[in-house]
Amino acid sequence: MKPADYRLESSWNPGGGPHGAFTFTLFNLSGAALSGFKLVYTSLTRVIDATACANATFLRRNANFHEFEPPAGLTLAAGESWTFTVAGLHRPARHCTDGAKSAYLTLSSGKHVPVAVSDLLLEGRVSEPPPVLLPEGRLDLPFALQPWPAEIDAKPGDSFPVILYPEGASADELSAISTCISLTRRLFESDHSVFNLVTSPQGRALTFNKDASLDAEAYRLTFSADRVTLSYSSSAGRQYGLTSLAQMLNGARVSQGKFRFPVSGTISDHPRYSWRGCHLDVSRQFYPVDDVKRLIDILAWFKFNIFHWHLTDDEAWRLEIKAYPQLTTTGVLRGPDEPLLPQLGNGAEPVDGFYSQDDVRDIVAHASSLHVEVVPEIDIPGHNAATLVALPELTDGQEAPESYHSVQGYPNNALNPAVPLTYEFLEKVFDEMVELFPSSYIHIGGDEVANGSWLASPLARKLMAEEGISGTFGLQSYFLKQVKTMLDKRGRKLAGWNEVAHGGGVAAKDSLLMAWENPQVGIELAEQGYDVVMTPGQAYYLDMVQAEAFQEPGASWAGTVPPAHSYAYEAAGEFPEELKHKLKGVQACIWSEHFLSRGYFNRLVFPRLPAIAEAAWTPKASKDWDRFAAIVTLSPKL
Template sequence: MIQFVLDCFYRPAADLKDAQLEFALTNTGQTTLKSFTLAYTALTRAARTHELDNADGLLRLANFHEVTPPDGLELEPGATWTFAIRGLANPARHRLDGPKSGYVSCGGAIIDVVCNDLETTADLDTGERKSLPAGRPDEPLHIVPWPQSVEISDYRTGVSSVLITSGTVEEKAAANKINALSRRLFPDAPYPFRFTSSLPHPKMAFQQDGELAPAGYRLRFSGDIITLAYGGDAGRDYGLTVLAQLAYGAYRAPDTYRFPSKGAIEDAPRFSWRGTHLDVSRHFRGAADILRLLDILAWGRMNVFQWHLTDDEGWRLEIKSYPELTVSGARRGPGCQQVPQLGFASEVHEGFYSQDEVREIVAHAASLNIDIVPEIDVPGHSTAVLKTYPHLADQAELPESYHSVQGYPNNALNPAMEETYQFLEKVFAEVANLFPGDYIHIGGDEVDAKSWLASPKTQRLMEERALKDTMEVQAYFMGRVRDILRKFGKKLAGWDEVSHGGGIDPDGVLLMAWQKQEVTRDLIAQGYEVICTPGQHYYMDMVQASGWHEPGASWAGVSTPEATYAYEPTEGLSEDGTGLLKGVQACIWCEHMTDNDIFNHMVFPRLYGVAEAGWTLPEQKNWARFAAQTPLFPAL
């Protein structure tokens, strides 16, 4: 078997046209390589106007690059071919910005290439890495997110379970449900609730209290007696979850955490929307991972999961009206309609969720008080759709007349074509049937300012409706999409660009403010309900330190765990504006997250920091206490 390794060095420059990537492909096998090409995927992309040193050609589509060596080059065992690309579309800032994966193509064979981490000049590496202080709990209680009021005056040791002494069938079933949640997350820990016992466990009774908020609860501790009062089913489950956390902390870290024996906890969430978004287009995750993530959200009392199901890199939801979306649209790699992107270059990367799987996941989420908001990202980020169904493009539109920020050519559904709306109506009909929540998220982000301007059909639409530019065309599109969603009893959610080009009537529209924190204030001023999810603080793919070896992206800067925890989403809002802030959301974008180790390193504990921002009043937050608890947080 021929084996290869690709080393890459980034040489920065003041002007990107002078910056370069220097490559070295080494043959570590026993056979000479002849008549081949090298393909690799990298987020640091060659510019469209680039220069090559010691290579004859380069083809690029978004992050996929295929390089042709000089004519007649033969790579003997132990030999190295060096080449360089001068002129880059974007700078490299961290080691994972270079080639993630690659292969050589030779005589029809696809042979994997090991890609080393990207290196650079020493002055670009600050040496900083993600760090967390040991922290110090101000009270010996393990609870995350922290409640609004904690007044505990005495504690006891040796408690790992609570005895349910009374309750309705529904209340006992809820305790059993939290037992199952705890066991899935911590299979080596005792169940937090028992229903009979000969041992002296603390005894708990339920009490429904109509004066408490539906998601509110109150725990009273008096010696061996615990009373859980709750406003609604969600409040009951949240109170049980807090008891489970208290028992788990006392079991896992008895030198630090104890179980209350006297006092009270009174609590209700700060915001109604405490969300987490996950991108499964870039790197597909199976149903088991989604179920696990939902368990993690429930443990942190988060209540919304935005499921980013489609993007340029893959369509992940079965649509029976368009079966090819989850065949060619859900596959990329050698020999596929879509070329490799963002890793796994030499293999076929594929996957989608069947409608039966979705129903199972939706039911599991509902049992944990989590609403799922599906995202079908349109009109941009639609390469997977347009490659699968090319008739949805204006055939008279010039090829590569525009490119998305990720480098995809002509990747937006055309608002001037009735075929676009026929397609979306069938798609959204099935999506609405699968997801019972109020909202469908339609994306609306990162449409290039030159989109559709070379389309004769769009030009006619602009003339007929006096639309001046791409953003006004997109606003027209958004109005049409909202009308489709209304037919199915759904409201429109989208990214903040939905407001561009004159936007649409804010009534019933929910927007995610992601580009910078000021956007939250601006959207609220326009009358939109808003979710605060700034990339600078709540994007889990941002690096957590400035050092070269820290994994992640950095277009929005560095977001340390402490900075994520400390960010206040109402900053700069008036009292009236705060009322339109529906909540907060963490966003997990997965360009860099090729395995669970990287995922867990980047997502945790920051995800729980966003959970606490959504639940806990600012005056009750405490970074040292939060940091001390992080070793007990579950991960994927």
């Protein structure tokens, strides 16, 4: 890799303004003089006062995109640097990832060249290193099970079988073992397989028992010195039983002495919640197909059964829709000279990326083979900056530009409920989605529509007068009711974020809402009759920082979320007994603003993802943080 010709270093001074101030220093390492340039960086800590800079001129901002130019006539000789300060920020920087995430220069020739960026430093006080977040842990029973089962009464053996092999298995049961072999080999490529289809004198026999009295996702394992019996009623329970065997035998192999394999007794297991979900935002950062499939493998390993695929947002529309090819040409292409400007992590080179319909079929089939349901999300009506650039005919041409801004700083980014073409567009999108996704749910977002959206639109004002609608959220409710009708016609149920209930909401029947803003919202939704999935940012958002230290990476709007808190959080919380049937489950959310590398992904997602898996599966009375900490180090990662 070629060394950087330019580097941008930054620090944050808490006392430099109402929300502190950045100090940026650009170093010219190119060996040639630099003049007549502009500097762009992307940052979640946005500038809202264009005048509050020193030794630079603020030119423009689009959400997280910021452009500056140096003082007139400035020339940087090789090895020289230019320093400027930026105050007027919309919030303070709290962590090292709150500074510049990417940067580039636009030269006087118009050429764009990359600039390397460094982590944000803290001025004026000691920057403590991040603390250790996971104790060594303690084991009462030495079994490597993630999540821990509902009931276990098993005795560890002094040795373990080299392999487990089927005896008297049907063709369907052999296929299930083969699927589990493939899953284990993908997750642990260098480890010895835990199953074999051929009898082995060094192994232990595995027999199957079809037991109709068990629930669909339940299983029972019975151990003896010469065999293991797996009882199940459906293919899902059978897979979970095989996965538990794979975990225990693999753990006993790779950590001999710490973990062992049962020689007698039983494990009787079933999930706590029916919805055990994990969400992935692929709009802010694009994940290749193989990465998405590996995440699904990890979900299957931890017995999650829902993959919530967040396919569209302001940054990009990632799902191929054949009726609107512009969505995955214009609507995904970001760059200095493209209609969509660079955002978090984007630099001098244009970036794109989307999932073709063949990609989607491949991913859905992969997930289905592992009993993971793919719930797709197109986020509407807000979070559609990319959509509206790709399809400008969806806008009200009379609406004033920048008449409202989203919380992320995007101007006029919501689909307009008063533009008739909006509904034609969505009808065609849903037609293609139902052919691709067999899930009974389609998630329609419904979150973070800025109060004041559409009020400068003459078409919207006319619709409000005709229909007696009051305000932004009344319009949103009107819009989402039309969307729910579209889904009903196609035999699909509506899922959405908790704001779907705003302004009168949609009918509660066949609607499932996700409580993300805070835990109390979930109870309020249940009181209104909605089925609820709990995914509060304060416990289950995996982009949140895990410690208060400035050097800890991640977001902080929902506070600090250490793994111990994610593990201990109880979704049922204060739910009254009469409402607990409305609580369908829990979900981890992976928002990708901070995930510019695999290293950041793994650091922030693990061990909190397996912690949430245990919250979704294991009874409250059986949870044990020290036991979890002792086992979770075996977790596969992306």
